[in-house]
Amino acid sequence: MNLLRRYLIRGKNLIKSFAVPIYEVIGAIIFALPRNKMFNFFKVTFLVVQGATIGKRITFYPGIKINPAKNITIGDDVDLAWGIIITTKGSVFIGDRTFVGYNTMIFSANHTVPPAPEKIFLAGHQLSPVKIMNDVWIGAGCTILPGITVSEGAVVAAGSVVTKDVPEFTIVGGIPAKFIKKR
Numbered sequence: 001m002n003l004l005r006r007y008l009i010r011g012k013n014l015i016k017s018f019a020v021p022i023y024e025v026i027g028a029i030i031f032a033l034p035r036n037k038m039f040n041f042f043k044v045t046f047l048v049v050q051g052a053t054i055g056k057r058i059t060f061y062p063g064i065k066i067n068p069a070k071n072i073t074i075g076d077d078v079d080l081a082w083g084i085i086i087t088t089k090g091s092v093f094i095g096d097r098t099f100v101g102y103n104t105m106i107f108s109a110n111h112t113v114p115p116a117p118e119k120i121f122l123a124g125h126q127l128s129p130v131k132i133m134n135d136v137w138i139g140a141g142c143t144i145l146p147g148i149t150v151s152e153g154a155v156v157a158a159g160s161v162v163t164k165d166v167p168e169f170t171i172v173g174g175i176p177a178k179f180i181k182k183r
Contacts, residue, residue, distance in 0.1 A: 031064045047072070055096065071108070075134065090127030090146055098132055101140035101158060106130055110146050139173075153183060 030046045033039035043060045051070030058074055061082040066072060071088040074080075075096035083103040086092055090108030094100070108130045114123040128147030132138070136150050139158030150156060154166040157173025157180065166172050169183040 027065070027067070031060065031066075032062050035059055035061045061102075081140070089125065091129040093129070093131045095132060095134035095136065095152070097134055098136045098138075100132075100138045101142065103140060104138055104142045104144070106132075106144045108146050155183065 027046065030042055033042065040058060040060050043064075044054045044058065047054055047066065047069040050068060052066075053073040055074055055076035055078065057077045059079045061080060061084075063083045064080055064086075065084070066086045066088060068088055071091040072086065072094075073092070074094045075098065077097045078094055079099045081100060081102040081104070084100055084106070085104075086106045087109055092106055092108050100106075109125045109127050111120065112123040112126050114120065126146065130144055130146065131149040132144070133150060133152040133154075135153045136155070138144070138150070138156045139160065141159045142156050143161045144150065144156075145161070145163055148162050148165060150162065150166045151168040151170075153169040155171040156162060156166065156177060157171065159175070160173045160177040161175045162172070163176040166177070167179075171180040171183060172178060173180050
């Protein structure tokens with residue numbers, strides 16, 4: 001019985017070692033396609049098959065990475081620019097009429113930092129949902145950390161690292177992002 005169990009585990013690991021790279025290659029090919037209504041159909045279908053909830057009239061530029069796609073909700077009229085990376089293990093919500101700029105990273109999970117002398121590699125992950133509400137503009141090259149809410153009508157200046165929630169109708173910027181002014 002113990003031998004059978006080992007073979008089953010090896011078989012499962014073998015399947016996983018092939019399935020993950022194939023999934024990544026398929027996703028890279030689909031998201032390398034230009035922004036176009038026809039190609040967006042393939043991008044939306046790829047995400048929805050994995051469990052994503054996708055609104056209408058989404059613009060997907062090439063080079064976007066969303067992984068895994070089962071924990072993401074994207075509203076209507078959202079524009080996702082080149083090179084965006086979104087990790088959705090902790091869940092990500094992007095509201096209607098939102099712009100996300102080039103090379104922005106949105107993280108909903110982070111590595112756990114264990115107390116010394118425990119090993120970091122084996123510590124696991126912390127999952128925290130990210131919420132980007134309606135009518136938000138996130139500039140190019142921003143980083144949104146796990147557990148953040150960017151409230152309605154907010155603007156995040158290019159190159160910012162968002163470490164705290166962003167109130168409604170405010171502009172924030174910098175590293176870490178700080179209040180600049182009300183809209």
